[in-house]
Amino acid sequence: MASVLNVSAYLFTRIDDPAVVRETLRDRAGAAGLRGTILLAEEGINLFLAGSPEAVRAFVDQLRADERFAALETKDSWSDTVPFGRLLVKVKREIIRMDRPEVRPQDGRAPAVSPETLRRWLDRGSDDDGREVVLVDTRNAFEVDYGTFAGAKDWRIERFTQFPDAADSHRDELAGKTVVSFCTGGSAARRRRCTCATRGWTPISSTGASSGGSPPKEVRTGTASASSSTSARPSTRRSPRRARPSLPRACLGRATEMLWDQHACVELVDTADIGELLRYRGGGGGYVSLNVGFAPHPPALTASLLRSFRAQVTAIDGLELAATVADIDRVAARGDTAVAFDLEDCAPLGGDLDAVEGLVAQGVRTLAPTYNHANRAGGGCLDAVDDGLTGWGRDLVAEMNARGMVPDGSHVGARTTFDLCAVSTRPVVFSHSNMRAVWEHPRNITDDQARAVADTGGVVGITGVGIFLGPNTPTLEAMVRHLDHAVEVVGIRHVGVSTDFSFDWQTFRATITGTPELYDESYTRWGPMQWMPPETFVDLGAALQARGWSDTDVAAVLGGNFRRVAAESWEPRP
Known part of the structure; x- marks a missing residue:
């Protein structure tokens, strides 16, 4: 039976002293014999760690004892060996790069909409306040080509850092409308939703992702994730692939x-x-x-x-x-x-x-x-x-x-x-x-x-x-x-x-x-x-x-x- 516990997690939360936190976490994880990567920035934390189950859980529990990280949720998997060669703890400008300092996901997030509510809005064509509802597929173009929802806006971005410019170019078009965005989840999705908010729109997430990295049980995060529960009809493109089980990509062998x-x-x-x-x-x-x-x-x-x-x-x-x-x-x-x-x-x-x-x-x-x-x-x-x-x-x-x-x-x-x-x-x-x-x-x-x-x-x-x-x-x-x-x-x-x-x-x-x-x-x-x-x-x-x-x-x-x-x-x- 696999004996190494691998965890991945991220949390957008305000960290005023990331350099001080870096020293603390590096010493604590090193003493526990953990390997992997911890990224820290003023906007939050992003980590992949592996080690004995007792050591990993104790580290996470101690991390959550700090009120800044209390909401941290992990995704767990198991392997026979530790997949990382060393422990790396870094302070970065962002835990995921966008190069837009005005986008601050640590200050809050856009509201989420349940699949049932989204179904009702799309059938009616407006939200409960009468605003027109617009679906925006915020994924990269390569992912969109595998399938999206009928009528969803697709801005054909090739990489994550292009999203703010794409949003700017559609600012007037979507002004005064309720923007329901969907993505594959994770920290990138949070950044995209916050970008929409800075453009003066009413942005709402269709994934219902929490402030950390895990969605509530009513919706599974995945490509076009609300498709099975709403009337957002699939387009004539190939159907979206189902979401894979959550698994840190660096956790196997x-x-x-x-x-x-x-x-x-x-x-x-x-x-x-x-x-x-x-x-x-x-x-x-x-x-x-x-x-x-x-x-x-x-x-x-x-x-x-x-x-x-x-x-x-x-x-x-x-x-x-x-x-x-x-x-x-x-x-x-x-x-x-x-x-x-x-x-x-x-x-x-x-x-x-x-x-x-x-x-x-x-x-x-x-x-x-x-x-x-x-x-x-x-x-x-x-x-x-x-x-x-x-x-x-x-x-x-x-x-x-x-x-x-x-x-x-x-x-x-x-x-x-x-x-x-x-x-x-x-x-x-x-x-x-x-x-x-x-x-x-x-x-x-x-x-x-x-x-x-x-x-x-x-x-x-x-x-x-x-x-x-x-x-x-x-x-x-x-x-x-x-x-x-x-x-x-x-x-x-x-x-x-x-x-x-x-x-x-x-x-x-x-x-x-x-x-x-x-x-x-x-x-x-x-x-x-x-x-x-x-x-x-x-x-x-x-x-x-x-x-x-x-x-x-x-x-x-x-x-x-x-x-x-x-x-x-x-x-x-x-």
Whole structure:
């Protein structure tokens, strides 16, 4: 039976002396042997902690003895081991970032409405005082695309910090109306409701969330959470997913100490917001490989992106550049995210093999020689004919092996991947490719391709892109099906994960339809591409354990296997 109690909680409450509270809580939690993270700000507290049940409960009870934290409610789960590497207690400007000091959830909250009352209002079209009722879906656009309520306002925000500007742009439109907002719950939902209040509206929450982190029993917090109890009719979009059981995302097994995403993307412009990578921190410490270029990009553009992205990572608390595997271990142990970079296609080298050494020095650790279509290195996965790795491509692999850059077969043609594995003297990976035996798609790989990579000591990274998992189904269930098959084919040691999540998903959707020379109809056959966001990805360990995977196997797939490849490959050869 699992013996480690994990708790998560937040509470918006006024803290005039967060630095003093930090010292007290750090000493108290440290003496109790607890690990995890406690964030403090003048607006409140946010925590994830794990330890023995007696120690955790005693800490929470003592915390509640302080009248400022008396209303704190925890969400509990259990694990066999402590999922955090250390205890971290920090004072922050906000316990969840919005960059709007006028939004003060600690000073109060918007009223809540029961499902029964909301049903009556929506049927009538006005509240009990005769004001028009407007439903506002305050979630990010990616979440809204999974389903919302008919008639709900959707402002197409891409990240939480954009909500205040969106609210400002609709201030006049909603003036004098009763705004019923809904969200997935939690501290972000509280901030959004308080933002509405500062705009002069009458904001009401449909979730009925309490001042802490738990809703009353009449409504379950979840995507479009009042749908089962009100007349808010579902739209023609896909139905909202049911809320998962409450579970701290960093609570399951030691695997979450090294949650390794081998490939993710932001918009490939200097002004891209690298702070989005903080969305991985719900899974504990880990590593993300961020793309800095693909087929259309010349060397100068990738060089510019590296300068911008590296500077941003250095400036953002919670992110750190990783030059070595030891860097990754150190960053992950304190609950932060280590970052390095990758390339899809050899075009950013400009035909210069000597460029490999300079790119490694800037943190580029993985490179796929082709992107969907043939180039001077070899064939792509969408080519009708793949002639294999060229002579220049073989020289490229040799240079990568020598300099500490991992060869990648994702987006590469089948024959070229076999050649890649044959000539490489170090492990080869599929950083983000799924299994064709589970779902037929030209971007997915055959069992033989997976075996060829495993024979090099490499890893197949199962990805969270909907069209590669199934008919545009970026679900944990679909991802687990591919993982199960990959493990059956090549063994647990040679399977890993990556989201391939595009934080610029709207831009990338436009790229897919606007550049037919790069993408074929297999990218659009099932409608606009869907991705698994980091907030879902960090729950993968729980999904695997629910299917009976051992803690050791979960740890290997969520991070250990790709870490091993990096340890075997990143050091340059003399």
